[in-house]
Amino acid sequence: MWRVILKDGMKGATVRNIAKEAGLSLGSLRHYFKSQEELLLFSMELVKERATERIQNIALKNLPPKEMISKMLLEIVPTNETTKAEMEVWLEFVLYFQNKQGVKIDDGVFQGFKKLMDILKQGNFLKKEVNIDLETERLYALVDGLAIHAILQPERMTKERIEHVLALHLDEICKGDCPQQF
Amino acid sequence: MWRVILKDGMKGATVRNIAKEAGLSLGSLRHYFKSQEELLLFSMELVKERATERIQNIALKNLPPKEMISKMLLEIVPTNETTKAEMEVWLEFVLYFQNKQGVKIDDGVFQGFKKLMDILKQGNFLKKEVNIDLETERLYALVDGLAIHAILQPERMTKERIEHVLALHLDEICKGDCPQQF
DNA sequence: CTATATTTAATACGATTGTATTAAAAAGAT
């Protein structure tokens, strides 16, 4: 399904196309997913699980706070084909379900950003004049903006450029004695 | 067409739905737009024209640089129902045509941001240590990130919150003696 | 091996899609 969406967008994500891409018959696919919506939601959940798993693996490494956060953000902003595909598929999904009644999507990413900022604060890594709430919102928006641009304008938005912008931003909200990570 | 897309997303943007919403017959609509793609592209171009017009009107006002830029950014980030609809429709369009061969979308917004930053630089409003290129990229990403969040998470992303984040960011890249505008 | 359960395949159905065709209606020009 991800491959189909990456190639033809949500418009091409028909049950038949997905079955064909998976090498299954229509009836076979239907045996596992009773409806198209069920299939879409499963596929969407899988994207979330994968990204969550990668980020949690980073959390387990017990890195210095700022380095940990840098690495985490680089798992959200697409810097390789895998994460780029995930983000594009995710965006298609969110927009698709945005206009469907009865399905409410909350990825919980904002809560995650609040946690990250709290870690920086607890470790006394933040400049003391920063407004935590607003800075959380700003970082979140910056990351998602970079992610969108990485998908839609990949020729300009190289991995290095993304890293530079993120490093610039983190340096701005963190104290000067923080170790560089990029 | 915008109304249809806002209600049902791109999936509902069928020729019949659009004709019905416009109070036209199928044949009538077809008389003006020979194909669905033609209709989509026209509608997309109209979104671009409207936004461009609003921004150019601000440019004509001869405001102080920083205030002018603030106002312009607030025309891009959706802060009311009109701009919110435009941005949502635009995003649907871009994603839709992303996966269509032969149609290349370049909204020229990045070039616009470069111009804005250049104005700030020429007016000597920027802190001297800022890297123009990276800061342009950062501002652009921040604005689009805020825009996405304004659409997808409107309950948290109020107009005031958007203004606060933008003001915070502008204050950070501009010199302290710049007049406040929010 | 046999019997049961699971999985796959093939086909069908009604609805909807983009597009095309044709003629009637309305508007405008002379």
Next chain:
DNA sequence: ATCTTTTTAATACAATCGTATTAAATATAG
């Protein structure tokens, strides 16, 4: 008022959609 052009309406068609049904193939259990 008549003629020409423009606009609208209605219908048709092939393709594709999500979903449903039915039976064959395969796997599993006793």
